[in-house]
Every structure is written in structure tokens, then in C-alpha cells.
Amino acid sequence: xxxxxxxxxxxxxxxxxxxxxxxxxxxxxxxxxxxxxxxxxxxxxxxxxxxxxxxxxxxxxxxxxxxxxxxxxxxxxxxxxxxxxxxxxxxxxxxxxxxxxxxxxxxxxxxxxxxxxxxxxxxxxxxxxxxxxxxxxxxxxxxxxxxxxxxxxxxxxxxxxxxxxxxxxxxxxxxxxxxxxxxxxxxxxxxxxxxxxxxxxxxxxxxxxxxxxxxxxxxxxxxxxxxxxxxxxxxxxxxxxxxxxxxxxxxxxxxxxxxxxxxxxxxxxxxxxxxxxxxxxxxxxxxxxxxxxxxxxxxxxxxxxxxxxxxxxxxxxxxxxxxxxxxxxxxxxxxxxxxxxxxxxxxxxxxxxxxxxxxxxxxxxxxxxxxxxxxxxxxxxxxxxxxxxxxxxxxxxxxxxxxxxxxxxxxxxxxxxxxxxxxxxxxxxxxxxxxxxxxxxxxxxxxxxxxxxxxxxxxxxxxxxxxxxxxxxxxxxxxxxxxxxxxxxxxxxxxxxxxxxxxxxxxxxxxxxxxxxxxxxxxxxxxxxxxxxxxxxxxxxxxxxxxxxxxxxxxxxxxxxxxxxxxxxxxxxxxxxxxxxxxxxxxxxxxxxxxxxxxxxxxxxxxxxxxxxxxxxxxxxxxxxxxxxxxxxxxxxxxxxxxxxxxxxxxxxxxxxxxxxxxxxxxxxxxxxxxxxxxxxxxxxxxxxxxxxxxxxxxxxxxxxxxxxxxxxxxxxxxxxxxxxxxxxxxxxx
Amino acid sequence: xxxxxxxxxxxxxxxxxxxxxxxxxxxxxxxxxxxxxxxxxxxxxxxxxxxxxxxxxxxxxxxxxxxxxxxxxxxxxxxxxxxxxxxxxxxxxxxxxxxxxxxxxxxxxxxxxxxxxxxxxxxxxxxxxxxxxxxxxxxxxxxxxxxxxxxxxxxxxxxxxxxxxxxxxxxxxxxxxxxxxxxxxxxxxxxxxxxxxxxxxxxxxxxxxxxxxxxxxxxxxxxxxxxxxxxxxxxxxx
Numbered sequence: 001x002x003x004x005x006x007x008x009x010x011x012x013x014x015x016x017x018x019x020x021x022x023x024x025x026x027x028x029x030x031x032x033x034x035x036x037x038x039x040x041x042x043x044x045x046x047x048x049x050x051x052x053x054x055x056x057x058x059x060x061x062x063x064x065x066x067x068x069x070x071x072x073x074x075x076x077x078x079x080x081x082x083x084x085x086x087x088x089x090x091x092x093x094x095x096x097x098x099x100x101x102x103x104x105x106x107x108x109x110x111x112x113x114x115x116x117x118x119x120x121x122x123x124x125x126x127x128x129x130x131x132x133x134x135x136x137x138x139x140x141x142x143x144x145x146x147x148x149x150x151x152x153x154x155x156x157x158x159x160x161x162x163x164x165x166x167x168x169x170x171x172x173x174x175x176x177x178x179x180x181x182x183x184x185x186x187x188x189x190x191x192x193x194x195x196x197x198x199x200x201x202x203x204x205x206x207x208x209x210x211x212x213x214x215x216x217x218x219x220x221x222x223x224x225x226x227x228x229x230x231x232x233x234x235x236x237x238x239x240x241x242x243x244x245x246x247x248x249x250x251x252x253x254x255x256x257x258x259x260x261x262x263x264x265x266x267x268x269x270x271x272x273x274x275x276x277x278x279x280x281x282x283x284x285x286x287x288x289x290x291x292x293x294x295x296x297x298x299x300x301x302x303x304x305x306x307x308x309x310x311x312x313x314x315x316x317x318x319x320x321x322x323x324x325x326x327x328x329x330x331x332x333x334x335x336x337x338x339x340x341x342x343x344x345x346x347x348x349x350x351x352x353x354x355x356x357x358x359x360x361x362x363x364x365x366x367x368x369x370x371x372x373x374x375x376x377x378x379x380x381x382x383x384x385x386x387x388x389x390x391x392x393x394x395x396x397x398x399x400x401x402x403x404x405x406x407x408x409x410x411x412x413x414x415x416x417x418x419x420x421x422x423x424x425x426x427x428x429x430x431x432x433x434x435x436x437x438x439x440x441x442x443x444x445x446x447x448x449x450x451x452x453x454x455x456x457x458x459x460x461x462x463x464x465x466x467x468x469x470x471x472x473x474x475x476x477x478x479x480x481x482x483x484x485x486x487x488x489x490x491x492x493x494x495x496x497x498x499x500x501x502x503x504x505x506x507x508x509x510x511x512x513x514x515x516x517x518x519x520x521x522x523x524x525x526x527x528x529x530x531x532x533x534x535x536x537x538x539x540x541x542x543x544x545x546x547x548x549x550x551x552x553x554x555x556x557x558x559x560x561x562x563x564x565x566x567x568x569x570x571x572x573x574x575x576x577x578x579x580x581x582x583x584x585x586x587x588x589x590x591x592x593x594x595x596x597x598x599x600x601x602x603x604x605x606x607x608x609x610x611x612x613x614x615x616x617x618x619x620x621x622x623x624x625x626x627x628x629x630x631x632x633x634x635x636x637x638x639x640x641x642x643x644x645x646x647x648x649x650x651x652x653x654x655x656x657x658x659x660x661x662x663x664x665x666x667x668x669x670x671x672x673x674x675x676x677x678x679x680x681x682x683x684x685x686x687x688x689x690x691x692x693x694x695x696x697x698x699x700x701x702x703x704x705x706x707x708x709x710x711x712x713x714x715x716x717x718x719x720x721x722x723x724x725x726x727x728x729x730x731x732x733x734x
Numbered sequence: 735x736x737x738x739x740x741x742x743x744x745x746x747x748x749x750x751x752x753x754x755x756x757x758x759x760x761x762x763x764x765x766x767x768x769x770x771x772x773x774x775x776x777x778x779x780x781x782x783x784x785x786x787x788x789x790x791x792x793x794x795x796x797x798x799x800x801x802x803x804x805x806x807x808x809x810x811x812x813x814x815x816x817x818x819x820x821x822x823x824x825x826x827x828x829x830x831x832x833x834x835x836x837x838x839x840x841x842x843x844x845x846x847x848x849x850x851x852x853x854x855x856x857x858x859x860x861x862x863x864x865x866x867x868x869x870x871x872x873x874x875x876x877x878x879x880x881x882x883x884x885x886x887x888x889x890x891x892x893x894x895x896x897x898x899x900x901x902x903x904x905x906x907x908x909x910x911x912x913x914x915x916x917x918x919x920x921x922x923x924x925x926x927x928x929x930x931x932x933x934x935x936x937x938x939x940x941x942x943x944x945x946x947x948x949x950x951x952x953x954x955x956x957x958x959x960x961x962x963x964x965x966x967x968x969x970x971x972x
């Protein structure tokens with residue numbers, strides 16, 4: 001039973017160990033055990049999550065490749081397709097933020113290249129603790145620098161993302177990187193080891209001792225000892241990645257490359273077993289042939305190394321020289337390390353002698369699924385609006401909200417990223433979604449990622465629904481039709497009932513919205529064990545979304561365009577206060593219900609807005625989200641360099657109208673002459689819209705009239721601009 | 735006009751420069767891989783694009799200058815052919831000694847990607863003829879090593895010989911410290927050689943040469959080159 005103890009040390013449990021013995025019909029040796037331990041870690045096997053992920057709608061007429069491959073692919077017409085994937089790199093970033101974030105970016109890029117696509121854009125969804133903590137500042141600065149240095153160097157623009165701050169992430173920040181690529185449909189590649197006798201080639205960087213057991217490390221909670229796992233964090237080389245991308249895309253044009261897989265978590269073990277498993281074949285490799293960074297590496301180390309910037313190619317027998325030559329052009333290694341077999345085994349040789357032999361399918365897909373008992377936790381405290389006093393000075397409240405790091409301008413972050421390289425960025429970061437043109441066509445794509453984790457904490461089902469609805473709204477206000485979702489589900493320890501409950505309910509909410517809005521989920525990633533000091537992070541199911549613009553000249557952004565334009569609210573205000581930044585920061589209340597999404601209304605509002613944009617009626621459009629109507633209007637004004645003057649007649653309390661975060665609302669500005677057409681269209685579609693003011697020069701003023709009560713925000717554009725633009729920088733410099 | 739865009743390992747604005755020259759301006763354009771050599775008569779314009787040649791691991795541009803292609807670039811420049819170095823290309827020109835001075839890390843040690851205002855200090859170069867003198871234009875920057883430095887004597891020489899072509903300024907054209915994104919001495923954003931046929935600049939004109947990108951201030955730089963090579967501006971090819 002010595003091996004069982006070893007297995008437990010590597011993170012496998014008794015049941016899993018017994019399953020391995022049953023499959024092999026013998027005890028595994030140490031190398032085999034190591035391979036199983038990484039492949040059956042949560043990070044690689046999805047053993048805690050795959051049952052629930054089936055709830056997502058994954059089909060649609062445009063879906064070419066759904067979940068299960070390196071990335072999802074959707075058809076955008078003209079023989080082209082968009083490739084998308086998001087992935088977490090949370091644990092590495094918690095202990096080595098610069099390299100953790102950098103290699104997160106590197107890994108997600110290779111997932112896109114592995115489909116044969118040219119990566120064209122990066123996005124990042126980040127979560128940190130509050131910036132008053134010096135270690136959080138350190139994590140923040142280094143994560144941003146790591147993302148920037150890697151993305152900037154490989155020449156893929158970082159065009160968008162989101163960043164939120166909340167105490168729960170203090171020791172366990174979330175770093176989710178999303179990459180989007182464009183591909184000709186007839187050049188799509190798969191991660192399969194097809195064709196018995198074909199060569200297995202390893203290309204790119206040398207294999208070193210870095211990152212061994214990274215996948216297992218990502219499958220446990222962070223603790224005091226986590227710092228000792230720093231060697232589990234890989235080191236990135238964006239220059240090598242850039243060369244690897246170019247060389248791979250050159251050879252992937254040819255049919256003699258039959259399969260490709262990137263080496264990420266669990267390195268060679270994962271790449272070999274997954275490609276063989278997908279094809280129903282086996283692979284035999286000799287670790288002696290693997291080009292190594294240092295001498296004396298054991299087969300165990302070679303098989304588990306997570307050295308970055310490597311790819312596995314499956315090449316038709318006889319064409320190896322062609323691949324070697326193509327890589328030589330870029331001064332890169334390309335070495336045949338083995339061949340595809342017909343016996344379904346992943347066989348590892350060392351200098352011709354067998355050192356490990358396990359069924360590829362068992363490694364890649366055989367981890368026993370964990371069954372959870374899911375019990376609804378105690379209902380949280382309800383919020384009663386009557387207990388909340390309406391503040392007297394709305395200007396002060398408004399200024400406070402604009403200064404919150406969750407709301408203030410994020411250009412401090414994205415100006416450290418090259419968001420323009422490749423010259424496709426038509427709408428840069430800072431608007432609801434980034435918009436990219438596709439050269440050689442009239443088309444464009446809109447990209448965003450979204451999640452309000454506090455909503456999910458208050459109600460994971462509604463929060464999940466809202467994340468999808470808001471991402472879609474961000475895509476729509478940019479003039480695009482939502483196409484597909486890639487999701488990154490960041491949660492705590494799934495063995496805890498409260499966490500698995502949040503996980504399952506979030507998925508249900510997301511799935512319902514995705515189904516209703518007809519936006520399939522085509523790829524994704526799960527990250528559990530985001531805990532420290534026994535406390536889970538907020539449930540954070542990040543929704544990455546891509547939309548299609550048929551005619552790029554019809555795109556929009558949120559900035560007001562011209563003085564005198566009418567400002568119109570599509571959708572309805574409500575008295576919902578729960579979950580808002582206002583109630584959290586002004587009243588210090590962290591309970592209640594998040595705003596509800598009525599999917600029917602949501603869909604109508606989105607379809608109406610998109611139609612109006614396509615008809616060319618609208619000059620700007622912006623989704624109302626954190627901070628409510630007042631903040632949304634301020635963002636339109638500040639980005640346009642123009643003021644706003646408005647008056648809202650209502651029966652609702654003024655704080656709810658101004659700062660409540662009721663869903664399915666969009667602010668647009670239009671030329672007055674277009675109003676009759678817009679109104680007619682709205683009436684036909686049964687859409688409620690209200691003129692709430694007009695674009696002004698230097699003032700920012702919102703008057704709320706509730707019968708005889710009059711309250712208002714009145715500030716100069718200059719003042720709100722200064723607060724919103726600089727607050728994040730000020731918090732960092734404090 | 736026959737144009738070359740040099741591709742170093744790690745170049746990443748090569749495709750952008752190529753696109754502007756071939757697709758926006760409609761010129762005959764080739765990529766030249768760093769391992770290749772060419773003759774001075776092969777091209778009228780040679781562009782050294784932005785990016786991170788050789789990862790910039792030693793010093794930005796320090797290794798690229800030893801490549802085969804750079805030997806040919808130097809020879810072509812000696813024959814009076816036009817050489818344009820953008821961002822990393824500017825750094826390579828400095829390392830290769832085609833332009834004077836050196837580049838340091840940005841003053842705040844951060845990468846900067848945003849629009850800046852530039853003042854056209856010299857409009858009598860083949861690259862700037864279509865701009866007005868002292869015209870204020872807007873161009874994006876994207877660099878971590880753009881802090882230009884040269885000795886006071888060199889700067890003095892650059893000033894007297896009118897080799898300073900672009901400077902960072904505010905919207906009104908004042909060369910303020912605030913308008914200087916990287917700490918460059920005298921707010922220098924771009925310089926040329928004495929013969930006016932080699933220009934290096936940190937901002938990216940190829941990123942603002944189309945309506946769809948909402949800024950065309952960079953297009954005039956390429957159009958100036960085109961006019962010049964056609965002989966329209968100086969009455970003949972150099």
C-alpha cells in the first residue's frame with residue numbers, strides 16, 4: 001500500500017487509486033501515478049463540474065466547434081469563423097502575479113493557435129481585494145504588468161476586459177484571460193492524433209523542470225504553504241511564443257499536419273493522452289528524444305513539465321522534414337518524439353525501454369465523476385427599502401460612486417496594454433464592448449467579458465442570468481448581434497455545500513439566459529478551490545462573449561456625439577436597490593436580492609436597440625449597469641467630452657432611479673430629427689422609451705421630479721471627469 | 735513606389751505597415767525576412783516596423799542591427815533610399831548608428847499605449863512635406879522604451895541641423911512636461927539624419943491612416959513619401 005500513500009500525497013483519493021488499479025489490472029508505477037494525479041486533478045478532469053456543464057446550450061446554426069476542443073468556433077460567413085476561449089490562471093497569479101498572469105495569456109493564445117487560427121484579440125477579467133492593502137497593490141501592479149508585457153510583445157492587442165475589487169479576493173485574485181482568433185473555415189484543425197504510424201512532433205521551447213504539478217496545485221486551496229509552490233509557476237517567454245505562433249500558422253496551412261495540441265496544464269502527459277483519446281488511438285513517445293533545457297531530467301519530470309511555449313503536432317508520416325524546415329526558418333526546434341499507435345495506450349519509453357504504459361482514454365477522460373449532494377443554504381437576509389434612508393446630498397453620493405475603483409475609469413490599466421496593434425481596433429477598451437474590423441470584409445466583431453460576482457453571491461441563479469444578459473447587452477449596444485459565449489467559472493472549494501450550490505445555480509441561470517437569448521456556449525473553463533484562510537471568493541462565473549457586425553460602418557459606442565442630441569432611456573426604472581454599488585458603498589449593506597432580469601423584456605430591448613443601430617438612427621448607446629443611470633449618463637458624457645441636462649418624472653424614490661441597477665436598460669442619444677422614426681419603431685415593438693434629457697456643453701445635471709418632491713445632481717462636466725478619470729490612480733498612489 | 739517591410743523575429747507591426755502601404759496606398763510592397771539581403775536599388779522605401787525584435791531581451795533593437803537585412807538597409811540608406819523606423823524600428827536605427835542618440839525605459843517605468851499630440855517641427859523632409867510647419871497632429875504611441883536621450887552636444891547639433899522632426903506637445907502645441915509621455919529629452923518623438931532620408935519616430939503613423947480608425951493624421955506621412963518618390967515634391971528622386 002506504499003503506492004496508495006504516494007497517490008494521496010499527489011492529491012488522489014482512495015477511490016481514484018482503486019479505479020487506476022482496476023483499469024491497469026496492476027499497481028501503477030511512480031511515473032504512471034504522477035501522470036494520473038495531474039490528469040485526474042480537478043483542473044484537467046473537470047470531475048466536480050462536468051455533470052453540471054451539460055446544462056449549457058452548446059448548439060446553434062453557426063456553431064462549428066463546441067466545448068471539448070481547445071477552443072470553440074462559430075461561423076461568421078464569407079468562409080470565415082471566429083475562435084474563442086477563456087481560461088483562468090488564478091492560483092499561479094496569487095503567488096507569482098507577474099509570471100502567473102503572463103503565462104495565463106500565453107496559454108490562452110496557444111489554445112486559439114491550436115485550432116489553426118490567427119489570434120487577433122485578448123481580453124482579461126480580473127478580480128482583486130480592496131486596494132488599501134499593500135499586497136493587493138503589489139498583486140494588481142504585477143498582474144497588469146504581466147498581462148501587458150506578454151500581450152504587447154506577441155503583438156496581439158488587449159482590447160477589453162473588466163476589473164473589480166472586493167475583499168473576498170484579497171489573497172486569491174482571479175486572472176481570467178480570453179483570446180479570440182479568426183480562421184478560414186477550411187483551415188480548422190483539431191487536437192486529434194489520427195492515423196496510425198503518423199509522427200508525434202514536439203515543437204517550440206525546450207522542456208525544463210518548471211511547472212511540475214502545476215495542475216494539481218491549481219486544484220487545492222491556497223494556504224500559508226502556497227508560497228513554497230512558487231516553482232510550480234511557469235515562466236513565460238513571449239518572444240518564443242511569437243515565433244511559435246508564426247511557425248505553427250505556416251505549417252498548419254498544410255494537410256500533412258493532421259492534429260495539433262498545445263502543452264498547457266500537465267504538459268506532455270495531457271497533450272498526448274487528450275489527442276490520442278479524441279482520436280481513439282494510442283501514442284508512444286520516447287522521453288530521450290525530447291529536447292531538454294537541463295541534463296538529468298527523469299521521465300517523470302519530462303512527462304509532467306509545464307514549460308511554456310510548446311506545441312504537439314501530429315504529422316503525416318514522411319512529412320517530418322517539411323515541419324522541421326518551417327520551424328528552422330524561425331530558429332525553433334521541431335523534433336519527432338514518437339508515433340501514433342493503434343492500441344489506445346499512452347506508452348512512455350526512455351531510450352527505447354518502456355517506463356510507463358496506461359490507456360490514453362483512462363487518463364484523459366476516466367477520472368471518476370464526483371457526485372455532490374446539493375442543498376440550498378439558509379436564505380439570506382431580505383432587504384426592505386423602507387429601512388434605507390434617502391441621502392440628502394445626492395451630489396456627494398454621486399461623486400463617491402464615480403470614485404469607486406469598481407466604477408471609475410480603467411484606462412490606468414488598459415493604457416499599459418497595446419490595444420491597437422494589428423490596426424483592427426475600431427472601438428478601443430473603455431466602451432461597453434471592444435469592436436474590431438475584419439480586414440478584407442465589411443464585417444466586424446464585438447467582444448466583451450462580464451460578471452457581477454456580488455449579484456451571484458446574493459443570488460447565484462439571478463446573478464448567472466444577469467451575467468449573460470449584460471454581456472449580450474454590451475455586445476448589442478456596440479451594434480453587434482451576440483454570437484457565442486465562452487465562460488470561466490471561478491468558485492471556491494466544490495466539496496463545500498455552499499460552493500457547489502452557488503456553482504450549480506449560477507450555471508442554471510446562465511444556461512437559461514443563454515438558451516432564451518439563443519447564444520450557445522462553445523468553450524469554457526472551470527476554476528475551483530479559489531479560497532484562502534478557508535474563505536471562498538465570491539462566486540464569479542465570467543461570461544466572455546463575441547458578437548457579429550455585418551456592416552462595420554454601423555457600429556456604435558457609448559460616447560455622446562453632439563450637443564443638442566436627445567438622450568433616451570430604453571427600458572424601465574424600478575425601485576430595486578439590492579446588490580447595487582450604491583447600497584454596498586453608501587449604506588454598507590451586503591444582503592438583499594440583486595436586480596432581476598426578465599428575459600422576455602431583455603430580449604425585446606436588445607432587439608429593438610440593435611435594429612435602431614442598424615437603421616442608423618442612433619449616435620451613441622450605453623448599457624446601464626454598476627452605479628445605475630446616473631453613472632451610465634456620466635460615462636456617456638465624459639467619454640464624449642459633452643455635458644448632459646435631464647429631467648426624470650417618476651413615482652419611484654430618487655436614489656433608486658439614479659443609482660439602482662435595474663436591468664434591461666439602455667441609454668441612447670439621437671438626433672432630434674430621428675425621434676419620430678425611433679418612436680414609431682418602439683411603438684410597433686411594444687418598447688417603452690422615455691426622453692430624459694439632451695446632450696449639453698459643460699454641465700452635468702439630472703433633476704428627479706417625484707410629484708412635489710424635487711431632487712437633483714448638478715455638477716460640472718470638468719469635476720465629474722476629473723473624479724472618474726483619476727480615482728483608480730489615486731487609490732493606487734495612496 | 736517599391737516598398738519593403740523588414741521582418742525581424744519579434745516584429746509585430748510588420749503586417750500593419752504592409753497593409754497601409756499595399757492596401758491603403760496601393761503601392762508595390764514586399765516583406766523582407768531578416769535573414770535576406772537585398773540591393774539598394776530594389777526598394778524606394780524601407781520600413782523597419784514596430785514590435786519586440788529578438789524579444790528586446792538585451793536592449794530594444796540591440797540584436798536586430800546585426801542581421802543580414804540591416805546590412806542591406808545601411809547600404810540602401812547610404813545610397814539615399816528612404817528608411818522609416820517606427821517604434822522598435824526607431825530603436826533599431828539608433829542601435830545601428832543610422833540615427834544619433836539612445837532609448838531608455840519610459841520615465842514612469844510603465845508601458846504607454848494612448849494617443850499623443852505631436853508638433854511637426856520640420857516639414858521639409860521627404861516624410862513630412864505634406865504637413866504644415868508646426869502643425870499639431872494626433873498619433874498613437876505604444877512603447878515601454880521611448881525615453882529618447884542624447885548628449886547636450888548631439889541635441890544642439892540636431893537642433894541646428896533641424897533634425898528634430900516630431901515633438902510631443904499638448905493640444906495647443908506647447909512642449910510641456912505633462913505632454914511628454916516618456917521623459918524624452920526636449921520632448922523628442924522623432925528625428926531624421928542629416929541627409930533627411932532616414933526617419934525614426936516612436937508614434938505609429940500606420941495606426942492612424944484610415945477613416946475607420948477615426949484618425950488619418952498618419953496617412954500624410956506615407957503620402958509625403960509617395961509624393962517625394964514620384965518626384966512631385968523635390969523635383970526628382972534622391
